[in-house]
């Protein structure tokens with residue numbers, strides 16, 4: 159979905175732009191996905207599982223831009239992708255049209271500067287505009303920064319997926335389910 163750009167000042171004084179993830183940022187986005195996958199154990203993918211082609215990623219971003227029930231937002235700092243945050247519906251059946259799911263990740267060098275909070279606030283506005291009545295997400299146990307951010311934004315924990323992630327070393331982690339009713 160297309161939406162208006164929004165600019166704000168980071169805690170370190172730099173300027174950050176929140177805008178749609180335009181297809182011309184496809185290469186930057188692939189790099190961002192690889193970097194974030196390597197920097198944190200709290201995302202779904204291992205870096206070797208980020209295998210989008212440039213053309214494929216451009217096409218995906220082009221479709222997302224025209225999708226009226228989903229938002230793909232990027233945060234740009236000094237013209238480079240610092241992070242990405244998205245909301246997507248749960249499908250086209252009438253009984254789930256009120257629900258959307260949220261995902262967010264930033265490159266480590268941009269953590270704790272206020273970008274996560276700004277993106278969540280803007281996405282919530284856009285979710286309301288689309289007509290969603292609740293936003294849902296999952297957060298891996300131990301991801302205290304993300305959990306703190308979600309609680310600050312009004313999300314409440316409603317349950318757990320036991321052993322949701324299994325790591326290459328054979329260990330498991332649970333995931334908390336969190337929901338905000340709009």
Ligand SMILES: CC(C)(COP(=O)(O)OP(=O)(O)OC[C@H]1O[C@@H](n2cnc3c(N)ncnc32)[C@H](O)[C@@H]1OP(=O)(O)O)[C@@H](O)C(=O)NCCC(=O)NCCS
Pocket residue numbers: 198200201262263264265268269270271272273274275276296297298301302303304306307310
């Ligand atoms: C989670 C994430 C998106 C947060 O974004 P961010 O821009 O760093 O968040 P903000 O700077 O807006 O806010 C972070 C808050 O967490 C707090 N925080 C930081 N580290 C913390 C910790 N270890 N424990 C608890 N709170 C912490 C900060 O103080 C801040 O709170 P405040 O605004 O009240 O001061 C970002 O850290 C990230 O991309 N992490 C890796 C990917 C990831 O985990 N994604 C979420 C998957 S569910």
